[in-house]
Amino acid sequence: MRKVSIANWVFIFLLLSIGVLFAETPPPKEGGVLPEITLSVPEMQAHQDYLGITKDKKTFHIPEIKAKVVLIEIFSMYCPFCQQDAPVVNELYNKIAQDENLKNNIKMIGIGAGNSSFEVDFFQKTYHVNFPLFPDRDFFIHKMLGGVRTPYFIGVKINKDGTHSVFYSKRGAIENASKFLNLILSKAGL
C-alpha cells in the first residue's frame, strides 16, 4: 500500500474542515451579524420602492435595504406552520404599514427555503403577501442561516454607517402580531 504524504493529509483535513464548516453553520446569533446574503432585486416596482433598492444592479445585500430594521422570515410554501401563520404575518405587515412612524423604519422580507420562484409566487398570491418574498430553491441561503426549521424570524438593525446587527433570531410562528411587534420595537430600541 502506498504511503500518503503529510501534504496530502493536510489536503484531506482542509477539505473535511470546509465540509464541517458548511454543514454546521449555526443560525445568526443576537448581537452578531448576518452572513453575506445576496438577493436578486425584485421584479415588481412596488417591491423595489418598498425596499429602496433600485433596478440599476441585479442583486443587493440585506443591509442595503432602506430601513432602520429589517425583519426576515425564513419560510416554506410546504411548511404547515408557515401556512397557518401567514395571516398573522400579514397582520404584522399591515400594522407596520399603517403606522406613519414605523412604515419607513421597519421593512419585511421572506426567504422561501427550498422554494422555487413558482412556489414562492404561489405562496405570495395565495396569502396576498404584500412584502417581497425571495426564492431559495437550492437551500443556499437556508444553509448559510443554519438550516433552521421553519418559520424562523430574524430581526436586523441597520445603522447609519451601513453596519448592522442581529437583535432577534428565533424559530416559531408569530401567533400574535401586536405582541410580536411590541417585542421587536423593544428589542430594536425603536
Add this chain to the structure above:
Amino acid sequence: MRKCTKIFFAFFVLLFVNSYVFALSDAFKNNIYNPGQLKPIDSKLNVKVGDRAPDFTLPSLSGKKISLRQFKGEKNVVISFVPAAWTPVCSDQWPGYNLAKVIFDKNDAILLGITVDNLPTLYAWTNQMGHLWFPVLSDFWPHGKVSKMFGVLRSDGVAERSLFIIDKKGIIRYAHVSDINKRPDLKDLAAELEKLNKD
C-alpha cells in the same frame, strides 16, 4: 496521492455537504428520522406514458377503500408516492399539495397520496400537516404491492418519490420519478396538469 484521486475526493466531500439539504417545518418538532443521503433512484418503472394505468384498491385514512377505477370518467388523478412517513423531504411535500388544491381543482384532478406505511402511522404523521383535502392511502399490505405494480418500490421496501398523472380515460399522461432526496418543483406538476386541458 494522484491528482485525479484528489479531485475525486474533493468532489465527493463537496457533493456530500451540498446535496442533502431540506427545510423542515417546525410542525414536526424533533420527530423526524433522518435517513441521510440515499441512492437517488432505486427501481425501474413498470409503466410508461400512454399505458393504461394498473387498477388498484387500497385502504385510506377515512376508513374507506379507494380504487383508481372509481375516478374513471369523473376526475383526472394525480398519484403522489412518497417514500416514508416521518422522514424529512416527505414531511414537507404533501403540505404543499394541500395548499395547492386550487391547481388540482382548476384541472379537474384529485390527488391520491400513497406510502408503504400502515394506517396508524399515516394517521399520526398526516395529523401534523393540518387537514389534508386529499385521500391518503396505505400500501402497507401486501407490502408495497401497488408501488411494485407501478415500478416504484425500492429495494429497501419504501416507495420512490414519484408522481403519476392519469387522465379520465385511465391513461397515464405523466410519470416522473424524482431523486428521493429532493422535492419535485410544484411548477412541473402544475404545467403537466395544464397540458390535460390542451388536448
